[in-house]
Amino acid sequence: MRATAEPAGSTPRRSARVAGYAWRALLPIAAVAAILAVLPPLWFGDSPFTTSLAVKALVFASYGIGFNLIFGSTNQLFLCVGALAGIGGYGAAILSDRTSLSIWAGIAVGTASAAIVGGLLSWIAVRRSLGVIFTGIVTLVFSLAFANLLLGQRDLTGAETGLVLTDGAVKLADDRVAAYYLFAGVLVGCLIVFRVLQLSHIGWAFRGLRDDEVAAELAGVDVARYRIYAATVGSAMIGLTGALYAYSVGFIQPATYAFDQVDVRVLVLTAFGGLGTLLGPVIGAAVFAFVDEELSSSLELRELFYGIFVISIFLFFRRGVVQTVVGLFNRALARGRGKPTLQPSRE
Amino acid sequence: MRAVVLDGIVLGLALGLLGVGMTLVYGLGGVINLAYGQIVVLGAIVTSLVMDEGVSTVLAALVGVSATVGVAVLLDLTLLRPVYRQHGEERILMGLLLTLGAAFVIGGLLTWRYPIGALFVNVSGEPVSIVGVPLARGSVWASVIALVVAAVLLLFFGVTTFGRGIRSVIQDETGSRLVGINPSLVRKVVFALSGALAGIVAITYSMSAPLTVNAGFELTTFALIVTVVGGLGSVAGAFLAGVLLGIVNAVSAHYIGQYITTIILLGTAALTLLVRPRGLLGR
Numbered sequence: 167m168r169a170t171a172e173p174a175g176s177t178p179r180r181s182a183r184v185a186g187y188a189w190r191a192l193l194p195i196a197a198v199a200a201i202l203a204v205l206p207p208l209w210f211g212d213s214p215f216t217t218s219l220a221v222k223a224l225v226f227a228s229y230g231i232g233f234n235l236i237f238g239s240t241n242q243l244f245l246c247v248g249a250l251a252g253i254g255g256y257g258a259a260i261l262s263d264r265t266s267l268s269i270w271a272g273i274a275v276g277t278a279s280a281a282i283v284g285g286l287l288s289w290i291a292v293r294r295s296l297g298v299i300f301t302g303i304v305t306l307v308f309s310l311a312f313a314n315l316l317l318g319q320r321d322l323t324g325a326e327t328g329l330v331l332t333d334g335a336v337k338l339a340d341d342r343v344a345a346y347y348l349f350a351g352v353l354v355g356c357l358i359v360f361r362v363l364q365l366s367h368i369g370w371a372f373r374g375l376r377d378d379e380v381a382a383e384l385a386g387v388d389v390a391r392y393r394i395y396a397a398t399v400g401s402a403m404i405g406l407t408g409a410l411y412a413y414s415v416g417f418i419q420p421a422t423y424a425f426d427q428v429d430v431r432v433l434v435l436t437a438f439g440g441l442g443t444l445l446g447p448v449i450g451a452a453v454f455a456f457v458d459e460e461l462s463s464s465l466e467l468r469e470l471f472y473g474i475f476v477i478s479i480f481l482f483f484r485r486g487v488v489q490t491v492v493g494l495f496n497r498a499l500a501r502g503r504g505k506p507t508l509q510p511s512r513e
Numbered sequence: 514m515r516a517v518v519l520d521g522i523v524l525g526l527a528l529g530l531l532g533v534g535m536t537l538v539y540g541l542g543g544v545i546n547l548a549y550g551q552i553v554v555l556g557a558i559v560t561s562l563v564m565d566e567g568v569s570t571v572l573a574a575l576v577g578v579s580a581t582v583g584v585a586v587l588l589d590l591t592l593l594r595p596v597y598r599q600h601g602e603e604r605i606l607m608g609l610l611l612t613l614g615a616a617f618v619i620g621g622l623l624t625w626r627y628p629i630g631a632l633f634v635n636v637s638g639e640p641v642s643i644v645g646v647p648l649a650r651g652s653v654w655a656s657v658i659a660l661v662v663a664a665v666l667l668l669f670f671g672v673t674t675f676g677r678g679i680r681s682v683i684q685d686e687t688g689s690r691l692v693g694i695n696p697s698l699v700r701k702v703v704f705a706l707s708g709a710l711a712g713i714v715a716i717t718y719s720m721s722a723p724l725t726v727n728a729g730f731e732l733t734t735f736a737l738i739v740t741v742v743g744g745l746g747s748v749a750g751a752f753l754a755g756v757l758l759g760i761v762n763a764v765s766a767h768y769i770g771q772y773i774t775t776i777i778l779l780g781t782a783a784l785t786l787l788v789r790p791r792g793l794l795g796r
Contacts, residue, residue: 243606294787299545299605303741304783310734311779318772426730430617437610466625473617480610481595 191365194445195357202350206343217342223455224349225411229428230436230447231356232403235363238442239372240396241379242288243302245425247432249309250401251408252316252423254280258409259331259418260322273409280405281398288397292390309425316420328419331412345414352410353448356403361444363399368392376442434472437479440486449488516646517767518760523652525759526659527718531732532739532751533666534710537703540683540746542597544608548588548616549711550732551623556581556715557632557724558623570634578712585708588615589700597700620729633723634716651720658717662710663752670748679703683746738782744795754793 202224210216229247236244244250258276262269287308291301316323323329363369371392374382383389412418421427432447435454439446457475461468483490531553538546546552560577564570592615596608623630636654640647669676681689682699690696714732718724743754758778765774785792 290787294790296786296790297605298602299543299609300786300790302609303737304786307738307779307783311776311783314772314775314779318770318776430613433610464625466621466628468621469617470621470625473614473619473621476614476617477592477611480607480614 188365191361192358195354195361198357198445198448199350199354202353206346214342217346219455219459221342221345221349221414223451224346224353225407226431226435226454227448227451228349228353228356228407229404229432230439230451231353231360232400232407233432234436234442234447235360235400235403236284236288236397238436238446239363239369239376240393241298241376242291242393242397243298244284244287244305244397244400245302245429245433246287246305246309246312247404248423248425248428249312250280250284250404251411251428252312252420253283254405254408255412255418255423256316256323256329257405259329259412263329263331269413273406273413276409277402277406280408281402284401284404285394285398288394292393306425309429313420313424316423324419326419328417328422330417348410348414349407352407356407357444357448359399359403364444368395372396430472434476434479438475438483438487440488443486443488446486446488514764515644517763519643519646519648520652521760521763522756523648523656523721523759524763525756526656526663526752527714527755528735528739528759529752529755530659530662530710530714530717531736532743532755533663533748534707534714535736536740536743536746536748536751537679537683537710538707539740541679541700541703542608542686543605544593544596544612545605545737545740546588546707547609547612547733548619549707549736550729550734551616551619552581552584552708552711553715553718553732554623554724554726554729555584555619556712557719558627558630558726560634560712560715560719561630561632562627564632574634574712574716577715578709581712581715582705582708584619585704585711586701588612589704616729616733620727623726623729627726630726631723632715632719634720636720649721655717655720658713662713666748675702738778740792741782742785742792744792747792747794750792750794 205220206217210220229251232250233244233247236242254273254276256276257279258269258272261267261275262272287305290296291304294300296304317325319325363372371382371387371389374385374387375389375392379389408423412422415422431454435450436447437450438453439448439450457471458468461471479486531549535546535549538544538549556577559580560573563573563576568576592611593608596604596611599607634651636649636651638650640649641653642648643653670680671677678689678694679699679702681692682694682696686696689699715724739751739755739758742758743750743752758781761781762774762778765777769777
């Protein structure tokens with residue numbers, strides 16, 4: 167699509183322009199990667215506590231990017247982020263626990279299972295043309311059923327007592343800084359995938375079907391196919407993160423992937439950062455790492471503040487904080503120069 | 514077996530009321546009130562606090578019901594105002610997220626202030642024998658109240674002009690406006706009604722087992738399942754689905770086990786959505 171939209175120029179100039187374009191598109195990701203790389207030496211040093219908090223923030227940022235790809239890009243309200251991460255985590259843990267396969271095989275199988283389940287859920291939603299709300303209910307029902315399955319299958323999952331991961335976990339769980347860099351790498355990987363999808367023809371289809379499904383369908387976009395793509399890729403991100411997280415903490419229980427622990431946070435932080443934006447989940451996860459730390463003394467107060475957060479975000483910052491700030495910035499610049507220079511990454 | 518089914522019916526009637534409270538609000542404009550379970554819990558906590566002051570149970574129950582009515586109407590007047598200004602999926606989504614936020618606020622406040630709060634209405638007296646099965650007095654009262662409320666509701670919606678007016682808004686908002694019905698007034702009445710049902714459920718539920726402060730999420734889930742299976746927007750459907758699911762729940766929990774039962778209930782809801790999205794009695 168883009169190729170036809172561009173005027174035909176001479177090949178070297180065009181490739182230089184494409185390179186410049188790609189560089190600008192990847193600049194925010196490079197900035198994030200640079201910040202993540204220098205954080206441990208500059209700030210947390212060797213404090214295991216702060217590093218653990220940072221790892222958790224990175225994990226939730228990656229969940230958020232997966233969720234953002236599914237919901238923010240293609241309007242499928244997947245209220246089963248925790249369950250998908252749990253499929254990855256429990257899948258990997260059970261497989262490497264029961265068989266002699268290496269942990270990497272376990273992680274691969276866990277990720278693939280999450281991707282397949284996410285794709286199937288999306289396929290069902292598309293085939294039965296469930297709207298946003300029914301997709302939300304079906305996936306919510308799925309996550310509750312998954313939580314009960316974890317509790318019911320005591321032999322496999324250990325129910326509330328949880329599952330201790332023995333091999334591989336030892337390395338990652340002891341070395342928090344290594345875990346930090348691992349999850350920073352996963353996060354940057356997810357960001358790159360998200361960006362590449364945004365820039366490719368798939369991104370055009372996403373924007374088209376999100377803005378107006380019928381118009382997109384009429385313009386020849388296979389809405390069903392792109393929805394399933396988004397769900398599969400997003401679920402793979404979530405499953406991979408969930409599986410790696412299981413190994414990094416060395417111990418998982420149903421609460422690790424419970425709806426109120428994972429989905430609520432992911433929804434809130436993604437909405438806070440801005441649905442559909444590249445860096446929204448990253449900013450949201452960073453902010454919420456601080457908020458959580460402040461509110462860690464009381465779980466009930468945390469619930470209360472989450473509620474107030476959700477309400478105020480959706481009442482006052484409908485487009486998320488990133489978009490609102492960029493919008494204000496543009497307006498301030500436009501007054502000086504006459505035209506906006508900074509575009510929200512969503513456009 | 515008979516005892517189990519009877520228990521299921523008692524639970525099912527309470528679930529039916531819960532479903533009606535949620536389905537009415539949904540039918541009115543596509544808002545799924547995810548704070549519904551928390552409103553029920555609020556009614557229970559208020560009632561138990563008033564009862565602790567030494568007030569009689571009936572009076573305390575009235576105070577509890579008025580509290581839930583108040584909160585429901587307040588929700589309509591404040592938070593849901595901007596929601597009803599939206600249309601289509603935007604409205605549905607915003608309603609879902611804002612009521613989810615309200616659920617956290619109410620639930621968080623209650624568990625913070627009353628971490629061990631619970632309501633248990635103790636109905637004294639000998640068990641009553643029904644079809645040869647002794648049934649606790651509390652369960653009998655709960656069922657009678659639920660049946661009376663159900664009958665009153667069905668009469669209200671079937672016979673009175675105002676009840677029909679509400680149904681017309683549910684069927685077609687624009688059309689009802691054209692024949693002179695005020696949708697905003699109807700909405701207030703429906704929210705009050707939904708709040709009253711939440712209060713009543715809090716009382717009847719706690720007649721057979723204590724209703725604890727953290728039951729909100731579970732109650733919302735139950736209400737959602739019942740509403741979905743009964744057909745979003747259908748009062749009779751919600752009752753029917755409530756009783757059916759109550760029986761399924763009791764029988765399966767007795768013979769198979771609780772975890773599988775929950776999965777069966779959730780599976781029923783998912784299957785209904787996929788096979789017959791309008792539910793048992795939905796339009």
